[in-house]
Amino acid sequence: xxxPTVSIADLSRHLDQTVSLQGWVEALRSSGKxxxxxxxxxxGSCQCVIEARTEPAFTAVAGLHQEGSLRLTGRAxxxxxxxxxxxxxxxxxEVVQSAEGYPIARKAxxxxxxLQHRHLWLRSARQTAIARIRHTVISAIRGYFxxxxxxxxxxxxxxxxxxxxxxxxxxxxxxGEPVYLAQTGQLYLEAAAQALGKVYCFGPxxxxxxxxxxxxxxxxxxxxxxxxxxxxxxxxALAEGLICRVVERxxxxxxxxxxRLGRDPAxxxxxxxxxxxxxxxxxxxxxxxxxxxxxxxAEQARDLAAVExxxxxIAGLDSQLGQATKAWKQEKLxxxxxxxxxxxxxxxxxxxxxxxxxxxxxxxxxGRDLGGDEETILSRRFDRPLVITRYPKAAKAFYMKSDPENxxxxxxxxxxxxxxxxxxxxxxxxxxxxxxxxxRMAEEGxxxxxxxxxxxxRRYGSVPHGxxxxxxxxxxxxxxxxxxxxxxxxxxxxxxxxYP
RNA sequence: UCCGGCGUAGCUCAAUGGUAGAGCGGGUGGCUGUUAACCACUAGGUUGUAGGUUCGAAUCCUACCGCCGGAGCCA
Numbered sequence: 316x317x318x319p320t321v322s323i324a325d326l327s328r329h330l331d332q333t334v335s336l337q338g339w340v341e342a343l344r345s346s347g348k349x350x351x352x353x354x355x356x357x358x359g360s361c362q363c364v365i366e367a368r369t370e371p372a373f374t375a376v377a378g379l380h381q382e383g384s385l386r387l388t389g390r391a392x393x394x395x396x397x398x399x400x401x402x403x404x405x406x407x408x409e410v411v412q413s414a415e416g417y418p419i420a421r422k423a424x425x426x427x428x429x430l431q432h433r434h435l436w437l438r439s440a441r442q443t444a445i446a447r448i449r450h451t452v453i454s455a456i457r458g459y460f461x462x463x464x465x466x467x468x469x470x471x472x473x474x475x476x477x478x479x480x481x482x483x484x485x486x487x488x489x490x491g492e493p494v495y496l497a498q499t500g501q502l503y504l505e506a507a508a509q510a511l512g513k514v515y516c517f518g519p520x521x522x523x524x525x526x527x528x529x530x531x532x533x534x535x536x537x538x539x540x541x542x543x544x545x546x547x548x549x550x551x552a553l554a555e556g557l558i559c560r561v562v563e564r565x566x567x568x569x570x571x572x573x574x575r576l577g578r579d580p581a582x583x584x585x586x587x588x589x590x591x592x593x594x595x596x597x598x599x600x601x602x603x604x605x606x607x608x609x610x611x612x613a614e615q616a617r618d619l620a621a622v623e624x625x626x627x628x629i630a631g632l633d634s635q636l637g638q639a640t641k642a643w644k645q646e647k648l649x650x651x652x653x654x655x656x657x658x659x660x661x662x663x664x665x666x667x668x669x670x671x672x673x674x675x676x677x678x679x680x681x682g683r684d685l686g687g688d689e690e691t692i693l694s695r696r697f698d699r700p701l702v703i704t705r706y707p708k709a710a711k712a713f714y715m716k717s718d719p720e721n722x723x724x725x726x727x728x729x730x731x732x733x734x735x736x737x738x739x740x741x742x743x744x745x746x747x748x749x750x751x752x753x754x755r756m757a758e759e760g761x762x763x764x765x766x767x768x769x770x771x772x773r774r775y776g777s778v779p780h781g782x783x784x785x786x787x788x789x790x791x792x793x794x795x796x797x798x799x800x801x802x803x804x805x806x807x808x809x810x811x812x813x814y815p
Numbered sequence: 816u817c818c819g820g821c822g823u824a825g826c827u828c829a830a831u832g833g834u835a836g837a838g839c840g841g842g843u844g845g846c847u848g849u850u851a852a853c854c855a856c857u858a859g860g861u862u863g864u865a866g867g868u869u870c871g872a873a874u875c876c877u878a879c880c881g882c883c884g885g886a887g888c889c890a
Contacts, residue, residue: 342850342851344849344850344852345849346846346847346848346849346852347846348846348847348848349847349849350849351848351849351850353850362850364848364849380841397848398850415841416841417840418825418840420825420851421839422826422838422839422851423826423827424827425826425827425882426882427881427882428825428827483888498890499890520890522888522889522890524887524888525816525887526889527883527884528884528885528886529884529885530889530890531888531889531890532890535890536890537890664884664885684888686886686888687885687886687888687889688886737889737890738889738890739890740890741890784890785890786889786890789890790890811881811882
């Protein structure tokens, strides 16, 4: 076969040439005189035209189904009627496998069905767009730290004990001993930071929390930098630069993918340093402030108007439904109505809950940890990620260093993604003084014996240091504008889901 | 663990106490430079499970199972 095999992404460089493509059937329409095969190969999609006089190709295409695999050869030519502007005039087809009975149709499906067929769902245009963006997010993260002179250090996944709450860990049998799947590499990374200065780890982490929400997974990926000699402003700047770099790389290379996901790029274009920074104490004041009350009242008014608008929209769709003649158009309208009703339910719930949120916010007591509702209220007041620092010490982990200017608070930071996507970064300056750390561990009732190696880090050349973790899936969900975190990873693991 | 919602054809959904249906997908035939093509025909069901009420249950009641969302907790 003298013709070059090319990928669809490269097709525009082969106009008016005869080329071979190999891939899968994305869509197929065939008839007495002509067949249209939308071929996808992982790099893109291309319409391939098979005319009835082109035998045996025309007969062969009749045996194909959605997601059937094939090789074909034909001439690449520009045509305005083809999606993408280029199509293949097919000369020969080799069906590799017909894919009869492919279960996922080109229509709406329920989430559970799609997750049960996740191994096939991955092929869809939407899922491949997310996968490509996730890849860029990860490579941008690695590039950012590599460019800054960080060294990657892989930390163990099998860990002897809990760094934080032990109830949230998965237990594994380790030669007869119970050990846990790591929920962070941090403690090990602190050791590495004293060896190499600037380090990061990047791997899967595990939480056995029985959370069934669209923000939670039992297995997710987290990047954790740890920096010797760093203070809190250093960490804020490091995290800020990281998020900017990631957003910039996605915007730079994935306009078409974002468009395919229906993601408005405008909120992402607004992501620039400096991010707004508040302390926990200021956040509490913001929550209690009349301005927040006014913002919430404005949101309430806006949502009430949106509820009215949606009701009208649904009524309009209903009347269209009455007039629609084609059955499949009725079906499509019916699905639009359902989607609108779902949005309506969400809005109505927001409207119903808001008075309670307003009361909670107005009465928020210093010392409580910020809950999801408070985070949402705070992040909605800014168009960029919000950096919140210096939480009450009591609400935070034992290894966090106290603020020397106010021992009631820790030198920590959380970063909330905009648009209600929640916490994407959590980190702190670590307690580097041996006596203070031992005292804090005693307060928590921790047995110091298994932590002797960790305490050694304070005995031998202890320095100020700190780090943070950034959750990949939440970041991808935010950047892609996804309703659900489960789409951000190829094979999600969460309560009740182990297949496929 | 708690609160709320939902389980009907392979899929998405109708049927609100009285003969279980439609679209998509599958199959057969026709037809068209098609864009979720179109037209005709066709196959496809223990209405999640178990019990109860009733002349009669997809529909009402009870329990269980499964799924979804939220709270708590977190990235």
